[in-house]
Amino acid sequence: MHSLAPVVAILFAAVGVITLCRAVKVPAMLGYLLVGFIVGPGGFALIAGTDQSQFLGEIGIVFMMFTIGLEFSLPKLRAMRRIVFGLGAGQVVVTLLAVMVLFIALGGRPLTGFTLGAVAALSSTAIVSKLLTERLELNAPHGQMSIGVLLFQDLAVVPMLILLPALAGNAETLALDLAIAFLKVVLVMVLLFTVGQKLLRPWFHVVARQRSGELFMINVLLITLSISWLTELAGLSLALGAFxxxxxxxxxxxxxxxxxxxxxxxxxxxxxxxxxxxxxxxLAALAERFWLVFAFVAVLVPGKAIVMFAVARTFRYRANDALRTALALAQGGEFGFVLIALAGNLGLVAPAIEQAAITSVLISMLMSPFLIQQTPRLVRLLIRSDWVSQAADLHQILVSSMMRNEHAIICGYGRSGQALARLLEKEDMSLFALDLDPERVREAAAAGDAVVFGDAGKREVLLAAGLMRAKVLVITFADTHASMQILRVAQTLRPDLPIIVRTVDDSDIDLLREGGADEVVAEVMEGSLMLASHALMAMGVPMNRVLRRIRSVREERYSLFRGFFRGITDDTLALDDSKQSRLGTVLLAPGAASIGQCLGELDLGALHVQVRAVKRKQGRVIGPDDAFVLQADDVLVLLGSAEHLAAAELLLLEGV
Structure with a gap:
């Protein structure tokens, strides 16, 4: 009989460690790695590292690469062929040869050197793609370079897996094996990109017409896993098929x-x-072979970064992008474990070197989140041209904005920012926009729009954009964290400047206003206002009354719309759903502690809960005052967060 105790222990450790990582702003990935050590053979041995558990983990990489594939397209991949087959091939070949030559020079066997070189040439697809996605750097130049190199590494695993057994034994069939593998790869890729593309769209149409979310989800899993399985049959990785x-x-x-x-x-x-x-x-293996592991890590991480940087510069990529890519890929990869295990079974690597190599690859993977997190600081420290580039950007912003006075600074030039700019231009109002999407900035600037590349959260950028001369600052993207950073800078430099902020719903209105926003425009609330205005006019309410009502709601900071009754079909519109205000109802059944008491005596406001209405048999009382006396069978409509509503219900029913 199986016990749930290990599973519960793993989940308990995961929740505790990941919560701690979030609190101290450390990547959650490190938390998962720590949980693995705690529950694994090196810790409390709560779970064994079986093939089934390893395979289940690989499926996670499959879905990660599938998500990254959704960000790409065939034209985009064709445009990246120089990165994949140029930069990627250069990195793999140079790294492999450099490690092999170094190992032979130190007196090692050539075959062992080849194996270690192949292991060193591979990076972690899971770690790099996860961190780049979390840091919103996937579409940045170094993000594209990193993904392109990782794709070639996945392709390079196939000949490596063929070469190792051939080098260990009879190499007579090596050429034939490589030719067959190459043909299988070409056949599968041609099949997927020609037949697959033609069949996929009509098949999705058929599934979508059934209007079943469950069927749609099953179909997505079928497509993802079946294509991954096909590439695995061709000798490629599951991750490449998912991509x-x-x-x-x-x-x-x-x-x-x-x-x-x-x-x-x-x-x-x-x-x-x-x-x-x-x-x-x-840890026992680490302690036993500490100096050997230390030497491997000392060569692997900085050596691989230097090789990657040199190869990228040879291909004439910018120094700062080359260094960012080098630091992102300066670790061993999950396929390295496969190559080491295979080489150990074939006798190409001595047991001591095998264990040291496994441990060093793992340590390099543990170091990677810290290294990527510190990349901006290292780039500024090591690459002078990065400072020059930043200075050039500031100079461009300063030159573009110096002729503007009493203008509007628009932070974010997406759809909302562009719509705002067009309205301001119609009124002949001066404006200046900042955005962090280089492609959008390039296209908009070419069309004559007053937009430049710049981070509005930086003091120097806002000053260069003419903050001290501006008449208003508008934040057009719905990102509370980034908005708070801009508010802090703007409030320090220009506390008198009116600031208007966009947000998704009412959950962060108070936070943004406390941060210095004069007006907070909530998308959901404004949408509700427009729906209400059209409905009121359709029902015969005069236009002046409709406009007066809308103005009243806005002046009250959407208080009429704050909170709503939630259902299972509602999407979470805020990052922290528990903090969103919502409506809840409490029925005062006979015997409830609050029956006969006034609302003022209960002081629900101290619990951060408002009484919006009370429903009785005689009717509905909107906004009851403190003197309102509660009766049995009253239904109170309350507004507050989930936690505060629970506390209010406890007070109303049990008096505690």
Whole structure:
């Protein structure tokens, strides 16, 4: 009989450690790795590192690469061929040869040197793609370079897996094996990109017409896993197949729905993958071969970064992008474990070197989140041209804005920012926009729009944009964290400047206003106002009354619309759902502690809860005052967060 105790212990450790990581602003990935060590053979040995658990973790990588594939398209991949087959091939070949030559020079066997070089040439697809996605750097130049190199590394695993057995034994069939593998790869890729692309869209149409979310989700899983399985049959990795599946679906109109549906599977299983990696850490092996492991790590991480930087510069990529890519890829990869295990079984690597190599690859993977997190600081420290680039950007902003006075600074030039700019231009109002999307800035600037590339959260950028001369500052993107940073800078430099902020709903209105926003425009609330105004006019309410009502609601900061009755079909509109205000009802059944008391005596305001209405048999009382006396069978409509509503219900029913 199986026990749930290990599973409960793992979940308990995961929740505790990940919560701690979030609190101290450390990547959650490190938490999963730590959980793996705690529950694995090197810790409390709550779970064994079986093949089944390893495979389940690999499925997490599959869904991660599938999500990345959704961000790409076939034209985009064709445009990246120089990165994949140029930069990627250069990195793999140079790294492999450099490690091999170094090992032979130190007196090692050539075959062992080849194996260690192949292991060093590979990076962690899971770690790099996860961190780049979290840091919103996937579409940045170094993000594209990193993903391109990782794709070639996945392709390079195939000949490596063929070469190792051939080098260990009879190499007579090596050429034939490589030719067959190459033909299989070409055949599968041609099949997927020609036949697959033609079949996928009509098949998704058939599934979508059934109007079943469950069927749609099953179909997504079927497509993802079946294409991954096909590439595995061809000798390629599951992750590469998932990437191809994502690219194929990205060409359809179902891309965004698929991305939303797949996220829960991806995050949970990818977390499990990192737990399985953490389970590999063996402190006893580390202590026994400390100096050998130290030497391997000292060569692997900085050596690989130097090689990657040199190769990228050879291909004439900018120094700062080359260094960011080098630091992102300066770790061993999950396929390195496969190569080391295979080489050990074939006798190409001595047991001591095998254990040291496994431990050093694992340590390099543990170092990677810290290294990537410190990348901006290291780039500024090591690359002088990065300072020059920043100075050039500031100079461009300063030159573009110096002729503007009493203008509007628009932070974010997406759809909302562009719509605002057009309205201001219609009124002949001066404006200046900042945005962090280089492609959008380039296209908009070419069309004559007053927009430049710049981070509005930085003091120097806002000053260069003419903050001291501006008449208003508008934040047009719904990102509370970024908005608070801009508010802090603007309030320090120009506390008198009116600031208007966009947000999704009412959950962060008070926070943004406390941060210095003069007006907070909530998308959901404004949408509700427009719906209400059209409905009122359709029902015969005069236009002046409708406008007066809308103005009244806005002046009251949407208090009429604050909170709503939640259902299972509601999407979470805020990052922290528990903090959102919502409406809740409490029935005062006979015997409830609050019956006969006035609302003022209960002081629900101290619990951060408002009484919006009380429903009785005689009718509905809107906004009852403090003198209102509660009776049996009253239904109170309350507004507050989930936690505060629970406390209010306890007070009303039990008096505590």
């Amino acid at each position: 191809v599946a994502g690219m194929l679906i990205a060409e359809t109109e179902y891309r965004y729905q698929v991305e939303e549906d797949i996220r829960p599977f991806r995050d949970i299983l990818l977390g499990f993958f990192f737990i399985t990696i953490g389970m590999r850490l063996d």
